[in-house]
Amino acid sequence: MTDPVTLTGEEGTIGVFDEKRAEAAVRELLIAVGEDPEREGLLETPARVARAYREILAGLWQQPEDVLTTTFDIGHDEMVLVKGIEIVSLCEHHLLPFHGIAHVGYIPAETGKITGLSKLARLVDVFARRPQVQERLTTQIADSLMRILEARGAIVVIEAEHMCMSVRGIRKPGAKTTTSAVRGQLRDPATRSEAMSLIMAR
Numbered sequence: 637m638t639d640p641v642t643l644t645g646e647e648g649t650i651g652v653f654d655e656k657r658a659e660a661a662v663r664e665l666l667i668a669v670g671e672d673p674e675r676e677g678l679l680e681t682p683a684r685v686a687r688a689y690r691e692i693l694a695g696l697w698q699q700p701e702d703v704l705t706t707t708f709d710i711g712h713d714e715m716v717l718v719k720g721i722e723i724v725s726l727c728e729h730h731l732l733p734f735h736g737i738a739h740v741g742y743i744p745a746e747t748g749k750i751t752g753l754s755k756l757a758r759l760v761d762v763f764a765r766r767p768q769v770q771e772r773l774t775t776q777i778a779d780s781l782m783r784i785l786e787a788r789g790a791i792v793v794i795e796a797e798h799m800c801m802s803v804r805g806i807r808k809p810g811a812k813t814t815t816s817a818v819r820g821q822l823r824d825p826a827t828r829s830e831a832m833s834l835i836m837a838r
């Protein structure tokens with residue numbers, strides 16, 4: 637057994653990543669496909685892949701509360717919407733990326749508790765950087781806004797292309813999947829329709 641690396645963030649210890657074990661697994665995979673992990677071009681590959689996964693899966697060692705920290709009370713009680721947040725996630729069925737854009741909106745709590753705009757994009761990353769399915773990614777973002785910001789409503793729309801559908805299997809590059817999660821007051825047909833038209837507008 638190898639010693640796990642303790643990861644530390646701004647708030648202190650946030651989790652563990654067993655880098656040596658990840659390297660050994662990549663080396664095994666290379667052997668399993670008939671490659672020679674000792675050949676020059678592959679010597680550093682297990683370490684590189686382990687580092688890549690540590691970065692791509694960084695959300696595993698974060699909680700949504702870690703990023704929705706900065707809140708202001710400016711008495712704004714209308715919808716706030718950030719469009720076109722680029723996402724890269726990892727499909728939990730094939731461990732292949734899916735990538736696209738997320739649109740995230742919410743209606744602040746009556747107290748006017750809002751968060752910084754960049755924090756909405758950080759929230760998306762916390763959940764995207766985990767082994768995921770697109771539906772769960774979408775609902776986790778919406779549910780966090782409702783729970784942590786005590787938002788009166790939330791809407792999350794994600795449009796993404798899955799590498800497991802484009803580079804293997806059915807091989808349909810370009811096919812996009814759209815998922816949405818709508819919570820609270822944004823379920824009201826008029827409010828929902830206003831949000832959707834803002835999301836669809838260029």
Ligand SMILES: Nc1nc2c(ncn2[C@@H]2O[C@H](COP(=O)(O)OP(=O)(O)OP(=O)(O)O)[C@@H](O)[C@H]2O)c(=O)[nH]1
Pocket residue numbers: 727728729768769770771798800801805806
């Ligand atoms: N609902 C949903 N399905 C996903 C997502 N990512 C991948 N999938 C699907 O997960 C399914 C896994 O199906 P399986 O039959 O177990 O695996 P498979 O034999 O590799 O399937 P194919 O991709 O059809 O070759 C596939 O249909 C994928 O397209 C996702 O985010 N949401």
Ligand SMILES: [Zn+2]
Pocket residue numbers: 727728729730731732798800801
């Ligand atoms: Zn997949």
